[in-house]
Amino acid sequence: MTTMQFNFRDYRSMYDNTPVFYPGDRVAGQVVIVPDQAVSCRNIRVDVGWYTQGKGDRDREIIHQYIIDVQRLEPGVPVSQQFAADIPTMPYTFSGHLINIIWAVQVTVDIAMRGDINGAGLFIVRPPQKHGID
Amino acid sequence: MEQLYPLVFNHTYFLTQKSQQPQKYKQGRVFSKQAPTLSTFAGAIAIIGGIGAFIFAMILAPDPEESLPLFLMLCLGPPVGAFLFYYLVMRLWFLFVGPRLGEPRLMVSASWLRLGDELSVTYQQPILKDSVLLGGTVELIVRESVRYTCGTDICYAHHDHLITSEAFHSQSLPAGMTLNERFRLTIPEDSMPTFGAKNNKIGWLLRITLSFESLSKYDELFEITVTA
Numbered sequence: 001m002t003t004m005q006f007n008f009r010d011y012r013s014m015y016d017n018t019p020v021f022y023p024g025d026r027v028a029g030q031v032v033i034v035p036d037q038a039v040s041c042r043n044i045r046v047d048v049g050w051y052t053q054g055k056g057d058r059d060r061e062i063i064h065q066y067i068i069d070v071q072r073l074e075p076g077v078p079v080s081q082q083f084a085a086d087i088p089t090m091p092y093t094f095s096g097h098l099i100n101i102i103w104a105v106q107v108t109v110d111i112a113m114r115g116d117i118n119g120a121g122l123f124i125v126r127p128p129q130k131h132g133i134d
Numbered sequence: 135m136e137q138l139y140p141l142v143f144n145h146t147y148f149l150t151q152k153s154q155q156p157q158k159y160k161q162g163r164v165f166s167k168q169a170p171t172l173s174t175f176a177g178a179i180a181i182i183g184g185i186g187a188f189i190f191a192m193i194l195a196p197d198p199e200e201s202l203p204l205f206l207m208l209c210l211g212p213p214v215g216a217f218l219f220y221y222l223v224m225r226l227w228f229l230f231v232g233p234r235l236g237e238p239r240l241m242v243s244a245s246w247l248r249l250g251d252e253l254s255v256t257y258q259q260p261i262l263k264d265s266v267l268l269g270g271t272v273e274l275i276v277r278e279s280v281r282y283t284c285g286t287d288i289c290y291a292h293h294d295h296l297i298t299s300e301a302f303h304s305q306s307l308p309a310g311m312t313l314n315e316r317f318r319l320t321i322p323e324d325s326m327p328t329f330g331a332k333n334n335k336i337g338w339l340l341r342i343t344l345s346f347e348s349l350s351k352y353d354e355l356f357e358i359t360v361t362a
Contacts, residue, residue, distance in 0.1 A: 096293070098279075
């Protein structure tokens with residue numbers, strides 16, 4: 001079992017334990033990957049972006065991608081990566097009937113000939129409320 | 135002074151108006167099936183008949199010097215008769231078959247809006263014959279549209295969220311007047327702007343539905359773009 005910890009910085013607020021950012025903000029932080037057993041891999045990708053979830057086929061857009069050039073993870077030895085990306089004006093995080101738009105920092109441990117190890121740290125993108133309190 | 139953008143509906147109101155498929159509406163224009171009209175056919179028949187009758191009269195007419203009134207009657211009579219026939223057919227068609235309503239006009243204050251903006255909608259409907267408006271609505275809708283793979287085919291689905299709605303009041307409308315209704319709708323600040331990706335779309339629509347007595351329900355969609 002590989003654990004992944006996502007530490008976000010400079011978020012505007014928290015909603016349901018999820019950091020909230022505004023369009024135009026910089027989402028930044030650090031992801032820490034700790035495997036519990038030795039893993040041979042081609043690399044580790046850290047993608048900052050959004051994807052859709054729901055009835056429709058998936059759409060996704062990566063705003064920024066980091067590739068950690070590592071071929072072996074040792075048990076208990078953490079691998080970390082700083083990330084930072086500017087959030088565009090659109091889209092916002094959305095939860096609808098057929099469509100969900102999800103912003104996330106996604107980590108993929110790319111393993112040859114086997115299933116990848118995936119993890120995601122979600123965050124919310126929503127516009128500042130003109131008449132509300134954030 | 136508020137700028138209004140007229141959007142002329144591309145059809146004559148007709149009894150057999152068909153509902154629109156969701157893929158058919160386009161930005162900035164409301165699409166409707168063009169209803170067939172008799173005037174085109176009747177006009178063509180009158181012109182062709184008039185020309186034919188004139189040629190027929192020229193062939194059969196006696197020498198003009200001998201009988202000028204008869205010649206003129208044969209030359210001018212058929213075209214005039216064809217015109218009168220065309221006019222009579224048109225009047226009868228209008229009385230018994232023709233549309234009760236003229237071409238409607240929808241005017242919106244803007245087709246590009248921002249969250250929190252107010253949208254002004256003006257609807258004008260000429261009344262050609264006495265009609266009774268049973269009711270109707272102007273709705274602001276957010277539509278989720280998705281494209282998904284189902285087996286080897288591509289399937290589509292959509293789901294509408296009604297944001298706000300205004301009602302037309304039922305009333306009797308005498309011939310010659312124009313129904314003129316104006317509504318103000320507000321785009322909520324905390325909504326999702328227009329979003330479009332390959333398989334997933336979120337769009338804003340203005341939907342006008344009207345029910346006239348003895349006419350099929352009128353249902354039109356107009357897409358507006360809402361930006362952040």
